[in-house]
Every structure is written in structure tokens, then in C-alpha cells.
Amino acid sequence: MTAVVIPNGLRAHCEGCARVEVEAVSVRGVLAALEARFPGFGAALGENVAVAIDGEVFQDPLYEAVAPESELHFLPALSGGR
Amino acid sequence: MAEDRKYRWVGTRPIRHDGVDKVTGRANYGADFALPGMLWGKILRSPHAHARILRIDTSRAEAMEGVKAVATAADLPEQRPGGATDLSNNILARDKVLYHGHAVAAVAAITAEIAAQALDEIEIEYEALAPVLSLDAALADDAPILDTARRARGMDDTGPTNIAARVDFSRGEPDQAFASCDVVLERSYETQTVHQGYIEPHACVADTKADGLVEIWCSTQGTFTVRSLTADVLGLDKSRVKVTPSEIGGGFGGKTTVYLEPVAALLSRQSGRPVKMVMSRDEVFRATGPAAASRIELKVGATQQGQLVAATARLWMEAGAFPGSPVQAAAMTILAPYKLDHLFIEGFDVVVTKPKVAAYRAPGAPQAAFAMESLLDELAQQLKIDPIDLRLANAVAAGDQLPYGPRYKTIGMKETLEAARDHPHYSAPLGENQGRGIALGFWFNNGLNSSAEVYLTEDGTAVVVTGNPDIGGSRASMAILCAEELGIDVMKVRPIVADTETAGYTDVTGGSRVTFATGWAVVNACRVIIEDLRRRAAQIWECDLEQVAFDDGRCLPVEGSGLSHDPLSVAEIARKMGSTGGPINGQAQLSARGAGPGFATHLCDVEVDPETGHVDVIRYTAIQDAGRAIHPAYVEGQMQGGAVQGIGWALNEEYLFDDEGRMENASFLDYRMPVASDLPMIDTVIVEVPNPIHPYGVRGVGETPIVPPLAAVANAVKHASGVRMQSLPISPPRLLAALQEQAAE
Amino acid sequence: MSKLHVETIINGEPVEFLCEPHTSLLDALRNEVGLTGTKEGCATGDCGACSVTLDGRLVCSCLVVAAEVAGHEVTTVEGVAEAEQLHPVQQKLLEHAGLQCGICTPGFVVAAKALLDRTPDPSETEVRYWLAGNLCRCTGYDKIVRAVLDAAAELRA
Numbered sequence: 001m002t003a004v005v006i007p008n009g010l011r012a013h014c015e016g017c018a019r020v021e022v023e024a025v026s027v028r029g030v031l032a033a034l035e036a037r038f039p040g041f042g043a044a045l046g047e048n049v050a051v052a053i054d055g056e057v058f059q060d061p062l063y064e065a066v067a068p069e070s071e072l073h074f075l076p077a078l079s080g081g082r
Numbered sequence: 083m084a085e086d087r088k089y090r091w092v093g094t095r096p097i098r099h100d101g102v103d104k105v106t107g108r109a110n111y112g113a114d115f116a117l118p119g120m121l122w123g124k125i126l127r128s129p130h131a132h133a134r135i136l137r138i139d140t141s142r143a144e145a146m147e148g149v150k151a152v153a154t155a156a157d158l159p160e161q162r163p164g165g166a167t168d169l170s171n172n173i174l175a176r177d178k179v180l181y182h183g184h185a186v187a188a189v190a191a192i193t194a195e196i197a198a199q200a201l202d203e204i205e206i207e208y209e210a211l212a213p214v215l216s217l218d219a220a221l222a223d224d225a226p227i228l229d230t231a232r233r234a235r236g237m238d239d240t241g242p243t244n245i246a247a248r249v250d251f252s253r254g255e256p257d258q259a260f261a262s263c264d265v266v267l268e269r270s271y272e273t274q275t276v277h278q279g280y281i282e283p284h285a286c287v288a289d290t291k292a293d294g295l296v297e298i299w300c301s302t303q304g305t306f307t308v309r310s311l312t313a314d315v316l317g318l319d320k321s322r323v324k325v326t327p328s329e330i331g332g333g334f335g336g337k338t339t340v341y342l343e344p345v346a347a348l349l350s351r352q353s354g355r356p357v358k359m360v361m362s363r364d365e366v367f368r369a370t371g372p373a374a375a376s377r378i379e380l381k382v383g384a385t386q387q388g389q390l391v392a393a394t395a396r397l398w399m400e401a402g403a404f405p406g407s408p409v410q411a412a413a414m415t416i417l418a419p420y421k422l423d424h425l426f427i428e429g430f431d432v433v434v435t436k437p438k439v440a441a442y443r444a445p446g447a448p449q450a451a452f453a454m455e456s457l458l459d460e461l462a463q464q465l466k467i468d469p470i471d472l473r474l475a476n477a478v479a480a481g482d483q484l485p486y487g488p489r490y491k492t493i494g495m496k497e498t499l500e501a502a503r504d505h506p507h508y509s510a511p512l513g514e515n516q517g518r519g520i521a522l523g524f525w526f527n528n529g530l531n532s533s534a535e536v537y538l539t540e541d542g543t544a545v546v547v548t549g550n551p552d553i554g555g556s557r558a559s560m561a562i563l564c565a566e567e568l569g570i571d572v573m574k575v576r577p578i579v580a581d582t583e584t585a586g587y588t589d590v591t592g593g594s595r596v597t598f599a600t601g602w603a604v605v606n607a608c609r610v611i612i613e614d615l616r617r618r619a620a621q622i623w624e625c626d627l628e629q630v631a632f633d634d635g636r637c638l639p640v641e642g643s644g645l646s647h648d649p650l651s652v653a654e655i656a657r658k659m660g661s662t663g664g665p666i667n668g669q670a671q672l673s674a675r676g677a678g679p680g681f682a683t684h685l686c687d688v689e690v691d692p693e694t695g696h697v698d699v700i701r702y703t704a705i706q707d708a709g710r711a712i713h714p715a716y717v718e719g720q721m722q723g724g725a726v727q728g729i730g731w732a733l734n735e736e737y738l739f740d741d742e743g744r745m746e747n748a749s750f751l752d753y754r755m756p757v758a759s760d761l762p763m764i765d766t767v768i769v770e771v772p773n774p775i776h777p778y779g780v781r782g783v784g785e786t787p788i789v790p791p792l793a794a795v796a797n798a799v800k801h802a803s804g805v806r807m808q809s810l811p812i813s814p815p816r817l818l819a820a821l822q823e824q825a826a827e
Numbered sequence: 828m829s830k831l832h833v834e835t836i837i838n839g840e841p842v843e844f845l846c847e848p849h850t851s852l853l854d855a856l857r858n859e860v861g862l863t864g865t866k867e868g869c870a871t872g873d874c875g876a877c878s879v880t881l882d883g884r885l886v887c888s889c890l891v892v893a894a895e896v897a898g899h900e901v902t903t904v905e906g907v908a909e910a911e912q913l914h915p916v917q918q919k920l921l922e923h924a925g926l927q928c929g930i931c932t933p934g935f936v937v938a939a940k941a942l943l944d945r946t947p948d949p950s951e952t953e954v955r956y957w958l959a960g961n962l963c964r965c966t967g968y969d970k971i972v973r974a975v976l977d978a979a980a981e982l983r984a
């Protein structure tokens with residue numbers, strides 16, 4: 001199971017969980033699993049998701065692979081009107 | 083993997099390949115380009131900091147002789163939700179103007195004079211609104227709201243607000259942990275709006291053809307960014323826009339967006355002629371991205387022995403007229419260099435009626451480091467611990483987790499601190515009214531997307547084509563990496579910066595990424611060529627590919643292969659290209675991962691004049707981990723330039739606004755940047771802790787150097803004068819007032 | 828409005844151009860004569876990017892009215908190197924990496940040459956004060972100052 005660490009700002013959308021374990025092989029799979037468990041989570045996350053997987057930051061991560069022992073952190077995106 | 087081997091070119095200091103053109107005046111910058119039949123474009127700017135646009139009448143201007151086009155926001159397509167709305171509204175205001183100098187209309191005419199006169203003929207009726215010129219004003223309960231439809235991201239519905247977004251990070255239980263600390267310091271820090279201060283104003287020429295194709299020549303840090311943003315604003319396919327970079331006269335992050343290009347393209351479409359637009363210095367100050375003003379409330383707790391235990395930070399940053407201050411980066415960096423089991427960081431992006439901020443070298447990090455490094459200096463003094471020892475005792479190392487999740491790999495933080503402690507500067511004697519400050523800086527660095535092509539010529543020299551405008555000598559670094567890989571003379575490599583239809587997609591020159599990421603693409607493109615050269619040698623020798631090795635510019639039989647051919651040099655094989663399979667080209671592209679973070683430690687000595695409050699920087703040493711310095715002279719140059727920009731930020735630079743929101747010092751005379759006579763030599767020490775993921779161990783170097791100086795200077799001023807300045811700049815009147823206050827106490 | 832006809836010497840050669848009465852020498856050089864090596868950073872005399880010499884005297888060309896150079900001699904950055912031979916100031920700026928973006932470089936070349944023409948053996952402080960009218964935002968001045976001192980030494984040798 002891949003561990004997903006949820007930032008404070010998003011915990012309201014996943015029943016307050018700080019850490020969620022999901023079964024997935026890619027970031028896309030992680031997002032799908034979260035959405036299945038917490039409907040609306042994806043919308044709260046927004047379009048430009050950045051994540052850190054095992055210490056490495058990915059700005060455009062949808063198809064990046066995750067392993068069962070991976071730890072994934074969402075980085076709050078704060079772009080908005082450049 | 084960083085390879086440990088002896089290098090022939092990496093680490094040397096060849097003369098840059100574009101150098102002769104730049105010292106003889108032949109190099110063409112943004113404003114140097116011209117096309118036949120070209121018109122001159124000018125922009126009408128708002129005289130109000132905050133107002134509703136009630137009516138625009140351009141008819142008189144349009145009727146003027148010599149005027150060929152007049153444009154307003156009405157000529158731009160409406161943006162879909164989530165599109166380039168803010169950008170579009172920034173380059174031509176639609177319903178409201180949000181800062182003094184905000185573009186409202188544009189004219190193209192046969193001469194610049196006529197265009198300027200035509201601006202006077204445009205009638206605009208405004209309903210003036212109250213300006214919002216500070217964080218306090220923006221956050222006040224009765225604050226005028228810039229955009230009543232906007233809601234704060236990352237917060238429960240707040241109703242209309244000037245807070246555009248909130249972020250936070252946390253770990254442990256800081257509030258409880260403070261209770262167990264021997265000492266807790268709680269301080270507030272402020273910095274003002276400053277400008278990147280590149281010497282070349284923004285400039286472009288745009289030519290929209292009858293078939294709708296747009297060609298742009300401009301000074302930019304990112305040709306592909308200009309292509310993308312211009313296409314977005316004008317509602318065009320990206321393939322309809324071609325961008326050719328001129329030489330660029332500085333940017334520091336400020337030329338990573340567009341101001342003029344879509345407007346020039348629009349005027350060109352309307353007039354059917356090429357349009358040139360060049361900003362004045364006044365326009366650069368008033369209407370291009372400055373760096374964010376900030377307020378940071380910081381609380382840090384430690385043990386008597388100097389172990390950091392807990393910290394909380396609240397950060398507010400001004401985004402200017404539209405959302406997007408670097409507060410997230412500031413929040414991510416502020417506590418990043420130190421081991422802390424308990425922390426809470428909260429950041430707010432706040433809009434005000436000032437120009438929209440743009441990136442400025444390590445955006446957000448200098449303001450954050452000013453706070454943290456000032457507070458640590460105070461803590462060290464209070465605990466009677468050497469400030470370098472205090473930082474060393476709490477320094478992060480490989481495996482430690484950043485406040486926002488990832489873990490550090492190999493980093494050079496401790497190495498820069500140790501190099502500072504061992505540097506003669508740190509023990510040099512100080513005189514009366516003199517003091518020494520130290521400060522540390524951290525920056526993520528970036529990877530992103532790069533492409534590179536390497537073409538071998540028929541005599542075995544090489545052309546390297548990349549898409550990153552060369553802002554500080556990066557062509558030389560590309561050439562060095564190519565020469566090292568192919569084993570040919572660095573001066574026989576010709577590095578080219580190409581347009582968006584010649585180079586493959588490449589992200590901006592920014593994020594300290596060019597030598598790291600684009601250099602890596604060059605290395606990989608060379609390796610494609612090396613494979614091809616080996617294949618050709620095998621063909622010539624009628625042997626297997628595995629029997630051919632490549633080393634130092636030559637193909638040679640693998641040891642033990644039983645072959646006894648004389649080595650074949652790159653040039654020899656290149657001469658045979660026609661008979662061995664045709665042209666020899668290598669291409670590579672990558673999304674570069676693993677940009678190793680940069681760390682720097684700066685030492686600053688100042689002398690304070692107690693009579694005037696004037697601060698003289700008398701000695702300065704910048705120490706930084708470069709991973710591996712490809713061209714050390716340009717690495718030193720980045721360190722020196724960043725340090726001096728930081729010194730300016732600390733001592734003098736700030737935007738001054740009158741009550742109406744008009745910038746009062748929009749000139750180089752009144753916005754005072756450091757000049758040669760203000761400064762000593764800037765000593766540099768390059769520390770090399772190779773970035774393990776990069777083939778040459780490179781880390782970005784361009785941004786980190788501006789992170790430490792704000793606090794290094796402020797700490798030095800404290801030790802020289804006894805006054806701790808928590809608000810920048812430390813200009814003579816402000817310091818004098820603080821000195822007088824201290825004397826009165 | 829009729830334009831003024833100006834005859835002058837630029838980089839040793841006779842040049843004629845037309846300009847408005849208020850046109851600056853900087854604009855005339857760049858837009859009328861086609862010498863774009865002289866740069867504009869401010870147009871208010873505060874950055875030195877537009878430095879040229881007028882009868883050997885260092886001036887900001889943005890502050891000089893173009894029509895006033897009639898009958899005088901102007902030297903721009905394009906006139907500093909002799910054919911293939913760079914002036915030592917240019918050569919040393921390259922060797923010391925005294926330029927990053929290079930937009931300030933034409934101004935520094937002209938200003939430093941003007942200094943060395945009159946003061947062959949300047950101190951570091953003299954160099955720093957002479958060049959205080961030339962802004963460089965990229966380098967922090969260190970490598971520029973070293974290059975100028977080195978060029979002075981070479982010229983004396």
C-alpha cells in the first residue's frame with residue numbers, strides 16, 4: 001500500500017485523515033483511489049497538482065509510478081494568475 | 083550518477099563564445115531589432131492605483147495621421163474560466179485598473195512621437211477607488227476589495243477578501259513543545275517591494291502575417307513561455323506563434339512572463355505591419371513585476387545548549403494586483419535548513435493595488451531567510467553560542483525531512499558553514515563601529531524540461547543548439563559539457579540559442595536550471611553521438627560494436643579485444659560521415675529530476691557611521707555548494723551578483739508610494755541600486771558536494787546567492803551598532819532613527 | 828516640422844543624419860545611424876549604458892542633444908576595437924568574465940577606456956568611483972573592477 005500524506009488544507013475533504021494508504025501504481029491511480037474513498041477530493045485538490053514521491057518533487061506527476069512502499073506528499077499548489 | 087574522473091574542460095574558464103560580440107557592441111538585444119515598415123507601439127497607463135474603467139474613447143487617436151492601430155482589452159478574446167484571465171487583464175486592463183501604471187490601451191504609429199501624442203488623445207473615464215497599499219490596508223476589516231468575486235483558496239469561504247490563498251505545513255506539536263524550551267524568541271520582520279533591476283527594459287518586435295502567423299523577436303528568459311502565453315492571451319494555437327530570442331540584458335526572474343508581446347502582436351494584426359515596443363525605465367518600475375513585500379511573524383524555541391526544538395511562522399506576502407506572490411516558496415524554505423521536530427508554518431497570498439509581482443531570484447526565500455537567520459543570530463547571541471556552531475548543530479543532512487514532505491539527498495549545507503568558519507574572513511579583526519554578520523541560504527533549484535541537439539560538422543567540430551536564452555554565460559557551459567563528452571576543443575564547439583521552431587521544447591532560463599537540466603540534455607545528446615561514432619568505427623574496422631570503446635575524443639579497440647587498430651578521432655570519423663551512414667547528429671530531451679538543493683553561507687562586515695546612519699559594506703565573502711562548477715568564473719559571477727542584489731535589498735532598495743498609490747521613485751536616480759563605489763570585492767568560495775543524480779554532479783547556482791545577504795547585512799549592522807533592524811531597508815534615515823532611539827533608552 | 832541635418836565624425840568617419848531638434852544623441856546613434864551597440868537603460872543619465880565619448884570626454888549620450896554633436900567627434904563602443912584587435916579593456920573583460928548578460932558592457936568598455944586614457948595607473952578606489960555612473964546588476968562589479976585594473980597593467984607594460 002502506498003502511503004499518502006495529506007496537507008492540512010485538504011484534510012477537511014478526507015474525513016480529517018492526515019495519512020491514507022491506497023493501492024495504486026501511479027499518481028493517477030492514487031488520485032482515483034482517493035476520489036473513490038472521498039468523493040470531491042479531486043475537485044478540492046484542483047488542477048495543478050504537485051507531489052513529492054519518496055523525496056522527489058514532481059510538478060506534473062499524473063503518470064509517475066508509485067511503489068507499494070512509496071510515500072507521497074501533496075504540495076499545496078499556489079500558482080493562480082501568473 | 084555523478085562520475086568521478088579527471089576533466090579536461092569542466093572546471094576551466096574558457097572565454098565565452100558570445101563574448102566578442104558583447105564587448106564590441108555587435109550583440110543584438112531586445113531593443114536593437116528592426117524590420118522594414120515597422121511601426122512603434124506605446125501603451126497608455128492608468129493614472130490611478132485603483133479605479134473602475136467607465137468608458138474608453140479611442141476615436142480621436144484613431145483618426146490621427148500616422149496612427150495605424152489602437153487596441154484595448156475589448157480587442158482581446160474573453161478567457162475561459164481557469165484560462166489566462168489575470169495575465170490578459172494585466173497586459174490590458176478590462177474593467178478595473180489595479181495599480182498606477184496599469185496598461186489600459188495601446189497605439190501603433192509610424193513614429194514613436196506620433197504614438198506618444200496619440201496616447202494623449204485617448205479619453206478614459208474612471209471612477210476612482212481607494213488604493214490598497216500595504217498588507218495592513220489589504221487585511222483591514224473595511225478594506226476595499228480588489229476583486230469581489232474572488233475567494234481565498236485553501237480557506238473556508240471567507241466572503242470577499244484580499245487574501246487570495248492560504249497554505250500551511252505542520253509537524254509535531256509546536257505549542258506543547260514551546261513549553262519545554264529553555265528559551266523562546268518571538269519576532270516580526272518586514273521587507274518592502276523591490277525590483278529585479280535588470281538594466282535592459284522589456285522590448286519586442288511582433289509581426290502578425292496575413293495568414294495569422296505571429297512572429298516575435300524579444301528579450302525573454304523563456305521563448306517557449308512567451309509563445310505559450312501570447313497564444314493563450316490571443317486565443318491562438320501555439321504553433322501559430324514563433325518566438326526568436328534576442329540577447330537578454332538581465333532578467334533575474336522578471337522576464338519569465340509577458341507584458342508587451344501579445345499587445346504588439348495585436349497591434350500588428352490590426353495594422354498589418356510589424357510593431358516594435360520598448361518600455362521606458364519608468365514603465366519598467368511602475369508596471370513590471372517587482373518582488374513581494376512581506377511580513378513574517380516567527381517564533382523559535384530552543385534548549386540552553388542551542389538545540390532547536392520548535393518553530394512557528396506566519397507569513398504574509400503582497401502579490402500585487404493579481405494573486406501569485408511567492409509565499410508558498412517562502413513558507414517551504416523558511417525552516418527547511420534546520421532539524422525541527424515541531425513546526426507550524428502558515429502563509430497568506432495577499433493582493434494589493436501595486437504591480438503584479440514577478441519572480442526574483444529564489445522567489446520568497448530571501449524574505450524568509452531574513453526572518454529566520456536574523457532570529458537565529460539573536461538566539462546565538464543570547465545563548466552565547468557561535469552563530470556558525472548554532473547552525474551546524476541544527477543543520478539538516480541527507481535523510482532529514484523537509485517541512486513539506488520530501489527528504490534531503492546529498493547536500494552541502496554543513497560544508498558551506500564549515501568553509502565559512504575556516505575562512506580567514508571569519509577571524510579577521512574588526513575596528514570601531516564595525517560588525518560581522520553571517521547568514522545561511524537555502525533554495526530548492528529546479529529541473530523541468532529541456533531539449534538539446536548536437537550537430538557534428540564534417541571536420542569534427544560541433545554545433546550545440548538549445549532553447550535557453552543565455553543570461554549569464556550559459557553558452558560557455560553548454561560548450562564545455564559538449565567538449566568534455568566528445569573530447570574536442572571547447573573553442574571548436576559553437577553553442578547556439580535557437581528560436582521556438584528550431585530548438586525542441588525547453589522551459590525558461592530560471593530556477594537555476596539551465597546548466598543542470600539543459601546541460602544534462604546536451605550531455606545525453608553527445609552520448610547519442612558517441613554511440614553513433616562507435617558504431618561507425620566498428621563498421622570501418624569490420625568488428626563488433628562491443629569491441630569499440632570511446633575515450634577522450636577517440637574510438638579505440640576495447641582492451642583485450644585482440645584488435646590493434648589505431649584510434650579514430652572524432653574528426654577522422656566525421657570526415658568519413660558520408661561513407662559510414664550519413665550525418666552525425668545527436669538529440670536528447672528530458673524532464674530533469676533531482677535538482678539538488680543549493681546552500682550558501684555568507685559573511686558580511688559592515689561599518690556603521692553613527693552620525694549619519696550610513697552603512698558601508700567593507701568585506702564580503704560568499705560561500706556556496708555548486709555541486710560541480712562547470713565554468714567556475716560564471717559560478718562566482720552568480721554568487722557575487724546575487725550577493726550584491728541582496729546587499730541593495732538590505733540597505734537601500736524599496737518602492738516608495740504616495741497616498742494615491744503612485745510610485746515616487748521610479749528612476750535609477752531615486753531607486754538606488756548598488757554602484758561600484760558602494761562595494762568591496764566580493765570574495766567567493768565554491769564548495770563542491772556533487773549532486774549524485776547528475777552526470778557531472780551539477781547543482782543550480784543562480785538563485786541561492788540572493789537568499790543569505792539580507793540577514794547577513796542586518797546581523798552585521800546589529801554587531802556594529804547594537805541595533806537590530808527587523809524591517810528593511812536599513813537606509814540611513816531609518817538606521818539613524820533606530821540609533822537615536824537606542825541612545826535615548 | 829522639418830528635421831535637422833547633422834554632420835559629425837563618429838568612430839573616425841564622417842557621418843550625416845537627420846533628427847528632430849530634441850532627439851538625443853543616443854536615439855540618433857541607435858535609430859538614425861544604426862549603431863545599436865550603445866544601449867539605453869534609463870534615458871535619464873543614471874545608468875551609463877549609453878556612455879560614449881564626445882571629443883574624448885565621457886558623456887551619457889541620452890543626455891546629449893544629437894544636433895549639438897555637429898562638427899564634433901563621437902566615439903562609441905563600436906569604435907573601441909581596432910579591426911580584429913580588441914582593446915585591452917575588452918579583452919580583459921572577457922578573460923575575467925566581467926560580463927554576464929552584457930547589456931552594461933558597452934558602457935563599461937567606453938567608460939573604462941576613457942579612464943585609462945587619462946589615468947594609466949588607477950587604484951581600485953579610483954576605478955570604483957570612475958565607474959560609479961555605470962550600473963551593472965549582474966556581476967556585483969568585482970570582476971569588472973579586476974578586469975579594468977588588469978587592462979591598465981597591460982596597457983602600461
Ligand code: FES
Binds near residue numbers: 873875887888
Ligand atoms: S541610458 Fe543614458 S544613462 Fe541610462
Ligand code: FES
Binds near residue numbers: 926929966
Ligand atoms: S552584465 Fe548584466 S548588467 Fe552588467
